[in-house]
Amino acid sequence: MAVLRTVDRPLDGPWEMIVTAPGACTNPDALDGLAGFIPAPVPGTAAGALRAAGLWSDAAPTPLHGSDVWYRTRIEGRGRETLRFEGLATLCEVWLDGELRLTSRSMFLAHEVSLDLDGPHTLALAFRSLAQDLARPHKRGRWRPQLATPGSLRHARTTLLGFMPGWCPSIDAVGPYRPITRRGEGGRPTEIDLGASVADGTGILVVGLTLPDAAGPVTLHCDGRTAVLPETATGRFEGRLALPGIALWWPHTHGEPRRHAVTVEAGGRTFDLGRVGFRTITQRRPFAEGLSLAVNGVPVFCRGACWTPPDLVGLPGDRAAYEPLLRLAVEAGMTMLRVGGTMLYESQAFHDLCDELGLLVWQDLMLANFDYPVDDPAFRLALETEIAQLLDRLQASPSLCVVGGGSEIEQQAAMLGFPEAVWRTTAVEAMLREAAALRRPDLVVVPNSPAGGDLPFSTHAGVTHYYGVGAYLRPFEDARRAEVRFASECLAFANVPEPASLVDAGLTDPRDPAWGLGIPRDRGADWDFEGVRDHYVGALYGVDPARLRDDDPERYLTLGRAAVAEVMEATFAEWRRAGSVTAGGLVWLWRDLAPGAGWGVVDVAGRPKSAWYALKRAFRPVQALLTDEGLNGLHAHLLNETVEPVDATLALTFTTGAGKVAARAERAVSLAPRSSLTLSSAALLGRFFDATNAYRFGPAAHDLAHLRLSRTDGTVLADAFHFPAGRDAGPRETGLSAELVDGEAGLALRVAAERHALSVHLALDGAGRPADNWFHLAPGSERLIALHETAGRPSGTVRAVNGSGTVRF
Structure with missing residues (x-):
């Protein structure tokens, strides 16, 4: 029997697009006779269409928010149909045969429009000038952030991408960037609700759907087991299916991300409702003491990065755009990606892939830094609808684990000196908690990122944006001293791409003025993130970065790549060691938004940088770490996050740079599943040896310590290094x-x-x-x-x- 998908059909055109002066065309009839239409893929953006037509330059992006952009296509059919618009950026009118059918003021809301079709019709979308709307009088907020401009963005439900000088190019997001689909009346289930939970090892699947023309019983199928759904109202069927012993969904580092197909059978037809995963997410300690997650009762150190869209111009949302990048995240051993409030909600394909690949997702609301007008009824209603739609769309996603109220709103106000009564985002938090309790009670709710301490950016509480090692130029020891509980952002550097990527971008000389255009910086700051990287180049290698840049630019870039790799590994070694209070760290940023030395650990072309390789070593599920414990010597920390035991050989060797061995120890170790083991250098050697050169009884006997964990067949699982006198x-x-x-x-x-x-x-x-x-x-x-x-x-x-x-x- 054929299984029918319950998805709508795409309305993919062909579409055409034209850019006009703002207000030049009040309705679609005014478009007749205009020249300049170009083909326009849908879903897609106006910038993407212009780029495909050869009318777009990355070096000088065409401003679009100051114009109106029209899309149009022909739609043909007979009878009642529903058009669904998944995302319209940002001020959009929908016209059918010259009649206005919908007005939208948010790029984050989906809309449905019912139509009575009778043959061919003309569908037109008018994206009105956002710049004009932002320029009209608006009520000012209590504070104005440095991050983005203009201040009236606090009233707009649009992405901040393109509005953040120093962060990303000024590329305007305009157009139907998410799918437009059509659905006929009847025949397939609609209003589908799926909920998956676990209680005492039993999976509980709760399903509700509308199927008015169901002939006979509606039977639910999952994992080879069935249940008949009772009809709770005319055409509405709801019920639950208990699944004892169901295979659980795990992050890929800790097990298999198992998902289970869900179908319903009615009247001889079988409908595919998608896949669900069964898992629990719990907070292991009060939030004030720091975010710490357990999946299915097992603590998970959440490590990964803050996500960026695959392409800032076209904003693609299909599997082909996401998959290479997400597979790189899996290869690097990442367990979590955070979609921050400065970005945009990713499409269903992103979340489906994270479900499939076993990547946890932290999802912020698209709110950042501004004093948003939540006391305005219209704004509040739009935000409540946005939250509800987000959680409904992701109702069956096992990878979604944390939802947050946005990025750096509390921090922005607190750093400007406002008291807690002003900077606490109580209204948004209450809205989010209420919606999550109703639609996704399994999720962990975070008020804002950062949040949780006496000040929202306190490092030893809640979640923090930790830039002590990094932007604040602190030594490596600060990663431990700060007692970071969970870093939802950390370790931002101007990460230098590999040479091939620089050649492709025409950016091979860091002395070229064009080089500086790609260096990220905070607006209003008198420093940039290349200076941050240079600081650690000087600290690690004892060179003058500015002089090296002038005298030997190739070596300057080489040491820059090496330095960020060292910083990444050293910081996560502190955070992942046994006894650490840190439960997670997400690096800023996943991928560059433009060519050059950006924040990304992956460059704009999707190629890994030195930082990505360092994180791949730092994030290994079976790991060996070395930490300097001063007078207590070196400590070797062995971690096994997997479900399988590990029998291995541990070797710790102290040598000179030339290879002369000063001390060596080797022993067999057995690591139980999901366990850790810490051994001091003294315990391994069985005697005193000044492993950290702390006692200074004479000249150092060694230049480096090398820890190696290998299987009995010699395969190296992990290794770590310590340089007591620094890196020569x-x-x-x-x-x-x-x-x-x-x-x-x-x-x-x-x-x-x-x-x-x-x-x-x-x-x-x-x-x-x-x-x-x-x-x-x-x-x-x-x-x-x-x-x-x-x-x-x-x-x-x-x-x-x-x-x-x-x-x-």
């Missing part, structure tokens, strides 16, 4: 070598070093990327690096930051 990046002979070999999954690169090699980095001549990069090699050690997405026999170069030459392969 001075060029020397390291005996670096590289050769292509046949690996289990194809060609791989074996990289070895006779002496210590610092921040070894690979560059392929053509397409492809290594599985790891910007890693250290201990003296006399080697690594086997898989090569992904290569064509033919790859070639390229291998270098070390402290190496004196280049190795070709």
